[in-house]
Amino acid sequence: MKTLKERIKDEIERSGGDVFMRSDFKRFGGYEQIGRALKNLINEGFPVRSGCGVLTRTTVSPLSGKLIPDSNGHCVRGLAQIGN
16 A cells, blocks of 8 residues: 555656645545645655645756656646636
8 A cells, every 4th residue: 555645646646747646635634634745745856846745857967966846838837727
């Protein structure tokens, strides 16, 4: 049986999107449980927190070698949709 963190990570990897909201994972558990699992994933550098309850995929910067938000434009479009 997979842990909540593993199930959320699998969901992000399978998804075609680049922007995720905390509410996308509410079917996996309670609000606090999901928050703890996401916090652990963020500490591992898997998704990056882009705003309150908004997460984005990461990619390795070719310049610095550090993890940065995936900047293929999906992030901006996703954040714009949240405001609507």
